[in-house]
Every structure is written in C-alpha cells, then in structure tokens.
Amino acid sequence: MDIALSPRERDLAARARALCDEVLVPLELVTDEHGELPEEKRAGIRQAVRDRGFAGLNHSKADGGCGFTMLEQAVIEEQLGRATNGLWSCVWRPPVSLKFGTAAQKRDYLLPSIQGERRGCFAITEPGAGSDPRQVATRADLRDGVWYLSGEKWFVTSYNASDFIIVHAHVGGDPDKPTLFLVDKPSPGLTHLRSPKFMHNFAFDHAELRLAEVPVPAEGMLGEIGQGFELTKDWFVEARLQIAAHTLGAAVRAAEVANDYAAGRVQFGKPIRDFQAIEFMLADMAVEIFAAKSMLYRVAAEIDGGLDRKRVHAHASALKLHCSEMAGRVIDKAVQILGGRGYMRENPVERLFRDIRVDRIWEGTSEIQRAVIGGQIRKRGLEVYSGW
Numbered sequence: 001m002d003i004a005l006s007p008r009e010r011d012l013a014a015r016a017r018a019l020c021d022e023v024l025v026p027l028e029l030v031t032d033e034h035g036e037l038p039e040e041k042r043a044g045i046r047q048a049v050r051d052r053g054f055a056g057l058n059h060s061k062a063d064g065g066c067g068f069t070m071l072e073q074a075v076i077e078e079q080l081g082r083a084t085n086g087l088w089s090c091v092w093r094p095p096v097s098l099k100f101g102t103a104a105q106k107r108d109y110l111l112p113s114i115q116g117e118r119r120g121c122f123a124i125t126e127p128g129a130g131s132d133p134r135q136v137a138t139r140a141d142l143r144d145g146v147w148y149l150s151g152e153k154w155f156v157t158s159y160n161a162s163d164f165i166i167v168h169a170h171v172g173g174d175p176d177k178p179t180l181f182l183v184d185k186p187s188p189g190l191t192h193l194r195s196p197k198f199m200h201n202f203a204f205d206h207a208e209l210r211l212a213e214v215p216v217p218a219e220g221m222l223g224e225i226g227q228g229f230e231l232t233k234d235w236f237v238e239a240r241l242q243i244a245a246h247t248l249g250a251a252v253r254a255a256e257v258a259n260d261y262a263a264g265r266v267q268f269g270k271p272i273r274d275f276q277a278i279e280f281m282l283a284d285m286a287v288e289i290f291a292a293k294s295m296l297y298r299v300a301a302e303i304d305g306g307l308d309r310k311r312v313h314a315h316a317s318a319l320k321l322h323c324s325e326m327a328g329r330v331i332d333k334a335v336q337i338l339g340g341r342g343y344m345r346e347n348p349v350e351r352l353f354r355d356i357r358v359d360r361i362w363e364g365t366s367e368i369q370r371a372v373i374g375g376q377i378r379k380r381g382l383e384v385y386s387g388w
C-alpha cells in the first residue's frame with residue numbers, strides 16, 4: 001500500500017497553498033467586514049486562478065479543464081479550505097452536470113465556465129423542499145417548443161457572481177420527472193427576491209428567486225426529462241469530497257494558529273501549552289486531523305482507482321459527515337485555546353468557527369448522511385466500511 005503523495009501531488013498542494021496565502025487570505029478581513037467579496041476584487045482573483053493553472057480544476061482535459069485526479073483535487077481543495085469567508089469559492093468549479101450537456105451546451109456554458117468567463121449557480125432548494133427534493137414545487141411545462149418554468153428557489157449560492165442558473169424542476173409538476181434547465185440571467189419572469197444575511201460572511205450571496213413562466217428554449221434542457229438526479233449524482237460525490245477537504249484545511253489552519261499561540265502565551269509564569277488541559281486539547285486536535293486526512297486521501301484514491309459507484313457514494317457520505325463534524329470540534333477547541341482573542345472577528349479561528357457550521361447542513365445534512373450510511377449498512381453490511 002503506497003500512502004506517500006507523489007511529487008506532482010505535493011507540488012499542486014504547494015501551488016494551491018500559495019494561491020490561498022497570496023491571493024485569498026489578504027481578502028479575508030475586507031470580505032468579512034463588507035459582508036461579501038467586494039465586486040472590484042473579483043477580476044483580479046479570476047486572473048490569478050487562470051495564471052496559476054487552476055481554471056476548471058474539476059473538469060477533464062477533453063472538456064478544457066485541468067484534468068486533475070480526485071486525489072489531486074483533494075490536496076488542492078484542502079489548501080484552499082484554509083481561507084476564511086468561503087473565499088475558496090472564488091476558485092470556480094463549473095457544475096459537473098454540464099459535462100453531460102450537448103455539444104452546443106458544452107460550447108456555450110461549460111467551456112466559458114471552465115475559462116472563468118461565465119459562472120453558473122445551482123438551484124434545487126425551495127421553501128418546502130430541502131432534504132426531501134421530491135417536494136420541489138417548481139414546474140416546467142412545454143408549450144409550442146418552449147419550456148416555461150415557475151416556482152421559488154432559496155439559498156442559491158453565488159447567484160450574484162453567476163450569469164446562468166441550473167434549475168431543478170419537475171416536468172408537468174410530476175416528482176418522477178425531475179429535470180435540469182439552463183436559465184440565463186436575465187430572463188423574463190426571473191426575479192431576485194432578496195439575498196439574506198447568514199452566520200458566515202461568504203464571498204458571494206445566497207439568493208432567493210422567483211420564476212414566473214420563465215421561458216427556456218428546448219435546447220436549454222440539460223440531459224433528458226427525469227434525469228435531474230442522475231446528472232447530479234456525480235456532483236454530490238464531488239461536492240462531499242470538496243467539503244471534506246475544505247473542512248480539513250480549515251481545521252489544520254485553526255490548529256496551527258492555536259499551537260503557535262499556546263507556545264507564546266504566558267499565564268501563571270509559563271506558556272499555556274505547559275498546562276496539560278491545553279496540551280491535551282492540542283493532542284486531540286492533532287489526532288482528529290490525522291484521522292480525517294487519512295480518510296480523505298483514501299476515499300479520493302479509491303475513486304481514482306475505479307471503486308464501484310455505490311461504494312463511492314457510501315464512502316463519500318461517511319467522509320463528508322466525519323470531516324465536517326471533526327472541523328467543528330477542532331475549531332471550537334482552537335477558539336478555547338485562544339481565550340478572548342479567539343472570539344475576535346479579526347482572528348481567523350473566529351471566522352472559521354462561523355464558516356464551517358454550514359458544512360453540517362449543506363450538500364446533505366449530517367442527519368441525511370447518517371441515514372445514507374445506515375441504509376448502506378443495512379443493505380450491504382458493515383463491511384462497506386470495515387471490510388478492506
């Protein structure tokens with residue numbers, strides 16, 4: 001079993017770390033204070049991402065992307081996850097479902113998205129449909145060769161940085177016909193209702209939208225009628241891996257800050273790391289990180305090795321659950337070790353504390369991941385997780 005990273009993987013991690021430290025980290029405080037990344041900063045980041053070879057990092061060379069393996073993506077995302085305020089999202093990852101598009105859709109949406117000239121956001125969640133997407137009420141009706149979309153979408157991340165939306169709707173209102181549509185911005189009948197404030201101050205917004213008979217030409221349907229979930233399945237795996245990598249990177253940064261602070265902060269005549277209470281917290285943080293990192297690299301390598309799709313889904317759920325919860329525990333300890341300074345917004349551990357809370361909610365809540373894992377154990381036995 002070879003568990004060492006290759007020189008190429010190490011080089012990619014170093015380059016991603018440099019992108020994070022030199023381009024993203026300097027924008028953390030302004031993003032936190034402004035509530036989102038100031039618009040005038042976006043073009044500079046886009047250019048840096050292109051110049052440093054990370055444009056389209058989740059797509060194949062054949063489609064114009066970087067052609068990175070999953071393990072390469074994991075080591076890159078881990079480094080980007082060190083940035084607070086969701087600034088990792090400035091390094092775009094065009095929706096995976098676009099790779100199943102027609103040649104024209106790839107030319108008009110995927111390729112320019114890979115090149116950073118267009119950006120798409122993804123709208124599935126609604127007021128009545130969160131963990132249970134069969135409750136989606138947005139419908140698509142075909143009349144005279146044109147689709148008309150009507151409904152309301154919530155939490156649409158990066159809407160303000162996007163120029164098209166992939167909308168998940170039910171054809172004819174039938175939950176057995178979940179289907180994806182490419183909706184350009186602006187479109188008649190598409191209204192931005194509001195972009196509420198959230199616990200984190202994320203680089204981009206999370207918008208609420210209304211679609212009132214929004215016309216979409218027949219060529220704007222992505223895949224076939226009823227393929228809505230099929231086309232996003234790969235994306236679920238990729239998104240769960242990304243979250244695992246980001247939360248790992250966030251936990252590592254918080255642990256580093258706490259470790260340095262514990263060495264330098266003197267109370268009662270000695271550095272606080274000399275108190276066993278503090279040292280044991282650092283020890284627990286290190287062990288948590290060690291376990292999560294081992295799990296992330298393993299699952300990424302399994303995907304590259306061609307593990308069958310069902311097992312990949314089972315493992316990706318466990319990975320997302322473990323890493324997102326691990327980061328919560330580690331970053332909470334980092335705040336504690338820094339005492340009052342850990343509670344100050346100017347301190348990265350405070351921002352990371354707010355940032356990573358959502359990782360237990362989006363892309364499938366922790367409860368939904370546990371339900372998936374429980375279902376896998378019931379169907380295939382514990383050996384899905386233990387028999388290797």
Ligand SMILES: Cc1cc2nc3c(=O)[nH]c(=O)nc-3n(C[C@H](O)[C@H](O)[C@H](O)COP(=O)(O)OP(=O)(O)OC[C@H]3O[C@@H](n4cnc5c(N)ncnc54)[C@H](O)[C@@H]3O)c2cc1C
Pocket residue numbers: 121122123124125129130131132154155156157158198206358361362363364365366367368371
């Ligand atoms: C900041 C942010 C950004 C987001 N970005 C996007 C986006 O870009 N596009 C998009 O479409 N969506 C997005 N979402 C939506 C996100 O995916 C949903 O919030 C998530 O799927 C949960 O849905 P919900 O909020 O409706 O909670 P609900 O599904 O109502 O769940 C509420 C609670 O009930 C629990 N629960 C639900 N069902 C079960 C069950 N079967 N068993 C046990 N417990 C259960 C949940 O775990 C949770 O604790 C975003 C959300 C946030 C907060």
